[in-house]
Amino acid sequence: MSEQKRSSKSRGYEMRKRAEDVERTRRRIVEAAVHLHGTAGPARTSISAIAEHAGVTRLTVYRHFPDETALFKACTGHWLSQQRRPRPEEWGALDNPLERLTAGLADLYRFYRAGEQMLTLGFRDQHAVPEPVRAAWEEMTRQYAEVLADVWPDADAPVRRAVIGHAVAFSTWRSLCREQGLTDRDAVEVMVMLAEAVGAKS
Structure with missing residues (x-):
């Protein structure tokens, strides 16, 4: 395999790994928010609490979810995906x-x-x-x-x-x-x- 092909393959692997890491972090944030919403309630769940529960910084939470609406929509979708919804x-x-x-x-x-x-x-x-x-x-x-x-x-x-x-x-x-x-x-x-x-x- 040529050096160029090895380099291209390595970049592709790094990009996939980075995307997977981003998705895992996003999922941890969502799961943390769902847990806190379901135990303390939305009004008593702060971004700091979500960040702490997810093991990330507040900045990371905001990087994935720039506003509360985006975070709540993700939480709602995740929670509903775990339920047997009405049909x-x-x-x-x-x-x-x-x-x-x-x-x-x-x-x-x-x-x-x-x-x-x-x-x-x-x-x-x-x-x-x-x-x-x-x-x-x-x-x-x-x-x-x-x-x-x-x-x-x-x-x-x-x-x-x-x-x-x-x-x-x-x-x-x-x-x-x-x-x-x-x-x-x-x-x-x-x-x-x-x-x-x-x-x-x-």
Whole structure:
């Protein structure tokens, strides 16, 4: 092998190694932030704490994530990648309104229970979450409600849509299942019965 080829191969190896090191550092930062958000909460998680937990400097954190929005988006994406996310495309395949609502709420409440600690701290500290990230979560919740409401014959009935919107909220699950002690299944049945009952009065 010529000296030029050996030099080119060496540069290629060094570039790959550098890229891998950068990615590993980025991942450590994200994992540190996710851990702290899920134990202390976003409002009590500083850049210094993230840097210390990740074993890097504050400057390194800012080099990878120049603002809080970028860091929160990376954290949200990483956390969600470790969860079994709700699957509205599967509920949407059900044509019966009650079956769709039952399936959708069961899926959501399962997700809420599995991610309860992170979700509780995230909603508690909403004021510390960057607006674009907060807006994305709110939009996702609205989309869940839309999928569950649009199948009803009177899809525009305001009371029923309000009940379904209330049913998909994490705060509703927490109230019913944590504060009132219902099982996920019982909570689903209660909200489905309520949605069905209010339709005639909308």
